Amino acid sequence: MIRCENIRKSYPAGHGRRAVLKGVNLTIARGERVALLGRNGAGKSTLIKQIGGVELPDSGRIVRHMSISWPIGFNGGFQGSLTGYDNARFIARIYGHSYVDMRDFVEDFTELGGALRMPVKTYSSGMRARLAFALSLAIEFDCYLIDEVILVGDQNFQRKCHHELFEKRSDRAMIIASHDMHTIRDVCNRAVLIHDGHGITFDEVGEAVERYEAL
Amino acid sequence: MASLAKGWDIQKRVIKALMIRELTTRFGRENIGFLWIMVEPLLFAGLIALLWRVTKGPFEFGVDIVAFVISGYIPMVLFRSTINRAVSAFTANGSLMYHRQVKVLDLIIVRFIIEFIGHMMAYFFICSTLLALGLFPSPHDLGFVILGWLYFSLFTFSIAVIVAPLSEMSEVIEKIIPVTNYMMIPLSGAFFLVGSLSPALANAALYSPPVHAMEMMRLGIFGPGISPQFEFFYPLAFALPCIALGLMLCRRVRRTLVIE
Known part of the structure; x- marks a missing residue:
């Protein structure tokens, strides 16, 4: 299990700081595939970096009870x-x-x-x-962090990825940031929409996609 | 205990992998490869020693001038290169932070170890070559040479641990640090013997920890005739609090490090 508790992260911007994540909560259980949705710059990659331990949040806590890959990008x-x-x-x-x-x-x-x-x-x-x-x-790894990278490459590579990731490793947890709604609907069983620095969790991926598309 | 052993195992693995990575990126696999790490200090020290020998004659402060210059210069170059490598070491290696087992401290340790080995090899190589040619005095006490080296290196490391995070915190510091390297010319004790200074100057010089290390090294090479002055624990008493401060700064800077 991975649990993010009230994650806040800001970056220096000019003389001040710009808050990207303003208290995100998220729990990922073993085997769960969570989609991260949000517009460009909403903080999808930022959240993935905090979960992967690449950067450290300003405040909040991340509890990791499974092995997590580095963000694949x-x-x-x-x-x-x-x-x-x-x-x-x-x-x-x-x-x-x-x-x-x-x-x-x-x-x-x-x-x-x-x-x-x-x-x-x-x-x-x-x-x-x-x-x-x-x-x-x-x-x-028990959990793979995938940042956008999944849909690049040719047919053959996409097929291979699909096979290795979603078939052979169907028991693993994944956090996938993507703009490709087709794949998201296909492979994810939960979704988090990041908007205005907050994360809204949806147990129904379809609902999240609709909200995202209405933004 | 099991987790401590496991942690140590990971630490060894990471340091080894980072060393190999650093050596291949810096020196490549062509021609002499990683032996390049000793070429620069070797050339530097050799040329400076030759210059002094030609301009000042065979003796300085009553000891062999070539041995005097080399024994002072190589440790000083070690300090300079280590500090230069420590500046912006974290941002230059940002992509390594993708792997949680790699800590920022590891980056400093690895860069330091590489400089340390390179300069020690150069020192050993040049001294033994000159010794074989009869141009270097046979050391009075090797133990003191080694102790002096270790103290000088520990001092270097303790400063590097502070410089690396500071250079990430402020751009001004990042730009100023390479300049302050020149302060090490007098502060390192590389170009004088404390015994040859006036009492007031000697007193002042002994505030600088590397001077103690340098005096130990010179006692080891030239013997008690140079009337060396040092305290055994002063460099240690300086370095340990510096390292503690450096570790604190590293921890602080890691929190704010922005990685692409």
């Missing part, structure tokens, strides 16, 4: 000047995972071939998404 989690293989090696090392297994999985999942020997900064966003997913799926 286009950047973060890897080093641009290192190659795909070096990044895999690094992740394997800090998570105490076997590099050989990691390498095999990454090669197989990303299908990037020789590009894995190139620095990540030369990758397109689709290639980055492939690598980001491969690295985090190679380490098994």
